[in-house]
Amino acid sequence: MMKINAPLQTLNVEKIRKDFPILLRKVNGKPLVYFDNAATSQTPQQVIDVIVDYYSNYNANIHRGVHTLSQEATDKYEHARDTIQRHFNAKHKHEIILTSGTTHGINLVASGFSSFLKKGDEVLVSALEHHSNIVPWQMLCERSGATLRVIPMNQEGELILSEYDKLLSDKTKLVFVNHISNALGTINPIEEIIKKAHNVGAAVLVDGAQACPHLKPDVQALDVDFYVTSAHKMCGPTGVGMLYGKEEWLKKLPPYQGGGEMIAEVTFEKTTYADLPHKFEAGTPNICGGIAFGAAVDYMNNIGFDAIAKYEHELLVYATQKLLDIHGLKIYGTAKNKTSVISFNLDGIHPYDIGTILDKMGIAVRTGHHCAQPIMDFYQIPGTVRASFAFYNTKEEIDKLVDGVKKAQRMLT
Numbered sequence: 001m002m003k004i005n006a007p008l009q010t011l012n013v014e015k016i017r018k019d020f021p022i023l024l025r026k027v028n029g030k031p032l033v034y035f036d037n038a039a040t041s042q043t044p045q046q047v048i049d050v051i052v053d054y055y056s057n058y059n060a061n062i063h064r065g066v067h068t069l070s071q072e073a074t075d076k077y078e079h080a081r082d083t084i085q086r087h088f089n090a091k092h093k094h095e096i097i098l099t100s101g102t103t104h105g106i107n108l109v110a111s112g113f114s115s116f117l118k119k120g121d122e123v124l125v126s127a128l129e130h131h132s133n134i135v136p137w138q139m140l141c142e143r144s145g146a147t148l149r150v151i152p153m154n155q156e157g158e159l160i161l162s163e164y165d166k167l168l169s170d171k172t173k174l175v176f177v178n179h180i181s182n183a184l185g186t187i188n189p190i191e192e193i194i195k196k197a198h199n200v201g202a203a204v205l206v207d208g209a210q211a212c213p214h215l216k217p218d219v220q221a222l223d224v225d226f227y228v229t230s231a232h233k234m235c236g237p238t239g240v241g242m243l244y245g246k247e248e249w250l251k252k253l254p255p256y257q258g259g260g261e262m263i264a265e266v267t268f269e270k271t272t273y274a275d276l277p278h279k280f281e282a283g284t285p286n287i288c289g290g291i292a293f294g295a296a297v298d299y300m301n302n303i304g305f306d307a308i309a310k311y312e313h314e315l316l317v318y319a320t321q322k323l324l325d326i327h328g329l330k331i332y333g334t335a336k337n338k339t340s341v342i343s344f345n346l347d348g349i350h351p352y353d354i355g356t357i358l359d360k361m362g363i364a365v366r367t368g369h370h371c372a373q374p375i376m377d378f379y380q381i382p383g384t385v386r387a388s389f390a391f392y393n394t395k396e397e398i399d400k401l402v403d404g405v406k407k408a409q410r411m412l413t
């Protein structure tokens with residue numbers, strides 16, 4: 001275990017914080033301490049500038065007009081797709097579908113799979129999922145007659161792989177798992193999960209929304225069939241994200257929405273679809289958002305994911321030890337392999353009341369079930385307080401959180 005009082009030196013955080021104008025803000029008269037990064041991350045000036053530049057200088061629809069603005073917008077949008085392809089190491093550019101976010105990507109795949117599944121088939125979903133990775137699969141099973149089965153978790157918040165082995169069979173067609181749990185921070189062993197699924201001929205979709213702010217996934221090395229994420233969890237804007245799919249899967253999947261931009265030819269008798277990726281990109285997309293997503297990926301790579309991971313781990317260790325010193329505080333999710341998310345409760349106190357007091361002190365945390373009610377049911381609690389740290393947070397901010405939690409405890413007991 002590292003010394004908890006050693007200075008954190010892996011990143012120049014003071015300099016990084018200057019990139020985020022919102023961090024200068026006061027909330028209820030106190031400097032903002034933003035610990036709700038697992039819900040959405042903050043946006044650096046470099047990304048804000050790209051958004052302002054788009055609307056100030058070249059706002060136009062893409063892939064359509066021959067005029068200069070449309071071509072500039074198209075070039076920048078496609079350049080963002082290149083950046084995202086390189087970042088995730090997809091083999092082909094057309095394997096990157098720009099979506100409105102993780103939820104959209106999951107629904108696109110779930111909807112397309114309806115035609116591949118029949119009664120008796122099974123789809124496996126992990127016990128650690130976000131609602132957006134549960135409900136679409138339930139709807140898919142209702143439509144197709146397939147059965148949903150759940151890979152269980154243990155008290156630490158880790159998936160039980162021996163149970164996963166027992167669930168896998170030649171009936172298994174699809175496995176859905178998040179890379180990192182948003183409620184507990186558990187990093188799931190997706191390499192192993194993917195390999196085992198492929199051994200029985202099942203496809204795997206990984207929800208990477210919570211992983212992409214912390215690490216750099218390599219979709220080819222993972223050999224994953226589908227990988228989805230949202231830009232707003234990794235310093236980009238809301239309402240845009242990515243679905244990666246292996247070319248052979250994307251060719252087989254039917255389009256999700258009909259409309260402009262996704263067709264090759266339209267007559268009233270028959271429409272033929274555009275090539276990938278446009279087959280899945282009906283209508284005018286979030287053009288500015290896509291371009292800003294590319295800028296966010298560049299921004300994070302400039303800081304460096306190795307340095308980010310190392311620094312955030314230091315924050316996690318520091319905060320865990322400090323919080324556990326508080327009498328009556330329990331942390332949910334103690335996986336060996338986890339990111340900088342701490343879900344906790346104080347004995348006899350509702351998480352909402354703690355969150356409200358912390359807000360008065362300028363500290364933003366999430367309270368509630370974190371869109372993961374099955375996990376809360378597992379622990380038999382209504383919810384937790386969740387503090388989630390990013391690379392722009394500091395030890396001093398964690399000290400404020402710890403003081404705030406102690407104060408809340410004094411006020412509420």
Ligand SMILES: *Cc1c(COP(=O)(O)O)cnc(C)c1O
Nearest residue numbers: 101102103130132182209210230
């Ligand atoms: C945030 C999140 C989602 C949902 O992302 P949207 O941007 O709301 O579509 C899904 N899964 C996980 C693990 C998340 O953290």
